Amino acid sequence: MEENKIKENKIKVALLGLGTVGTGVYKLIHRRGDVMERTIGAELEIFRILVHSLKKERPGIDASLLTDNWQEILADDEIQIVIEVMGGIEPARTMILDALHAGKHVVTANKDLVAEYGKELLDAAEAGKCDFLFEAAVAGGIPIIRPLKQCLAGNEISEVIGIVNGTTNYILTKMFEDNMSFEEALAKATELGYAEADPTADVEGLDAGRKVAIMASIAFHSRVVFKDVYTEGITKITSKDIAYAKEFDSVIKLLGVAHNTENGIEVGVYPMLLNKDHPLASVRDSFNAVFVHGDAVDDAMFYGRGAGELPTASAVMGDIIDVARDIQYHCNGRISCTCYKELPIKDFDDVKNKFFLRMQVKNQPGVLACIAKVFGDHKVSIARVVQKHAKENEAELVIVTDKVKEYHLKDALGELRGIDSILDISSLIREY
């Protein structure tokens, strides 16, 4: 450090929001007082907490810190770091932009916001020479953004696959290990507080889609937003599918999948059959994990708690400590947006996948030949066919395809659905 640089002995922060994550951050800042002073040479002080209602009882919280007036926080030059843990797009977006324009550093856990307005926020941070960090926005407590931006910065990353939604991973684990139906497992997840009253964002893959958009942007150095992500949930997965997965030495996981290919970025969220030897296959219960392939590092995986009060606060706290170090060394903005490419996003119809199909057909000669012809006409080649549970008039066929383009398969299925001897196509799951 040069002589003219002065270190702070107290760094004041404002907390926006005091829900689950906010409470965790509040606790952790108090719990780690000694660490802050010894690692960054300054005390970290929560100076203001923005809440919606000043009347609500908040046991364990110093009430004198509470305010419902954002402008008061914004105008206070003593506050150097704003920690946004309210969630949602507005007013979080406006507040963060205001804070960055005012030269305040921002740490957020807000995946919705970063997945949609990441560029705007990072640009504002760069313009204001501020830090804007969001490790907690992807996979909760699991370190993933910093590893991608720093540790693996020497790699060309070609693949990021994540189990990044704990609720659906819990549901699929219960279906797999305890033979629950989807509905039973969802009920159990709701009972334990893993699933929200309206579980749509989780079970339909929307939450995972936001996270994979953020991860793909960082891994491939090119902006991916939520609307670029194809999403498909787990509501159609049945006990029978799980049974077949077991028979094939596989599990079914809801995966956020991003590939950087020669023809553009492929990005989607959907359930997949995954061989049990894959490192992601052993990620159970509500745990999350992100698997990365880089040209130098080869395969790597990051595993841990993707949500929860303290795990998420752990990630927020890591960011706060980094901002504080940057303040002490006068180097805020040291790592900002790393999207210096503009890669196209591939139309999902052109993405190639292997498919596992289960269909009910009439048990009569020529049906398989007919199916094979339709597939052949649409360039879908078949890797395996197994006939199961043949009853007098009806048989169940399980077909696994080679890698085929999504639209070829879609077209083939459209044609198959019009054929009399094909009674039902009951499952269609991609295979890793």
Place this chain on the structure above:
Amino acid sequence: MEENKIKENKIKVALLGLGTVGTGVYKLIHRRGDVMERTIGAELEIFRILVHSLKKERPGIDASLLTDNWQEILADDEIQIVIEVMGGIEPARTMILDALHAGKHVVTANKDLVAEYGKELLDAAEAGKCDFLFEAAVAGGIPIIRPLKQCLAGNEISEVIGIVNGTTNYILTKMFEDNMSFEEALAKATELGYAEADPTADVEGLDAGRKVAIMASIAFHSRVVFKDVYTEGITKITSKDIAYAKEFDSVIKLLGVAHNTENGIEVGVYPMLLNKDHPLASVRDSFNAVFVHGDAVDDAMFYGRGAGELPTASAVMGDIIDVARDIQYHCNGRISCTCYKELPIKDFDDVKNKFFLRMQVKNQPGVLACIAKVFGDHKVSIARVVQKHAKENEAELVIVTDKVKEYHLKDALGELRGIDSILDISSLIREY
């Protein structure tokens, strides 16, 4: 950035050593030329390469960069970063100290050196206001040091357990999955280049011991050196032990284990029985993984390639990029030594572990009572006893203890060995 700060447009580095890792770093720096300019705004130039012999053929390497003269590199003020990838204690230690004293930043992959002289080197870096980074020294390509020092900095870490030696993990995987003997698996590892001609450092746990010393220092904020680490290898593990592990729904892994307890740091390397549901249990072949427990993040794990030319170079490259960013933002030394505590190291005899014991005894009445009495006298309580393969005169007993202090078990075994009816104690493996 303040106005008076000037960014470099070229950052010159010297490579010390051109073995496996050095060659990987050389390749990667060339491969990532565009990334460097775009992420750090400067070109990274390999300016000198220190080698032992100038006469050796080195295909693909620009021979004009080679030198066998360290003083020439040291005296060259244009060289800002020294990348030490020679390995071993000397001359690496002296060269790194010289470089840091001369104000050059250092990146190293040298675990032997960091595990023994980490404090001296970090002190020299701090005195010289230099970066000293060593991500590659632990678990090769896996990001672990930066996650511990930054992402998880808000945690009180209580446990670090790692599979940090790929050779032994490969051997144990082959023993487990392909029913090889230790000798067969070692021969296979040697054939594939995983094991060195003298495999002692790997199979006796010394290599893992160095890595766990470094990780424990960082995780617990208190210096742990290699000589503090109790080490025990895998040479005594037999096919029979593996068979029992399977019977107990477990695997056997060589683990580097570090706990931060109220009475001091426990640190050792030894084979352990690990339930197959533990995330480390599914780490196969030559892969490495580090499992961490923190009070906020809960469980987390980092998985990947622990060795090899490009995976190790990936970690070195991440460090180089970080140093280059610090140079551009004039904040070198931003993260230095984080050992601000001085915790005692617990005598390994006082560490508590569960044990799996296999013993051959005379098949006669009273033997089990006799064993139970000896254990009881030494405060060893027994969790399970299984009698196996009873022949006419001989029986095999498998005993699993509760958690007991190492010295209590040692004393009990000493007494048991003196008893006539106990023919042999053939296995003694700790259980997680």
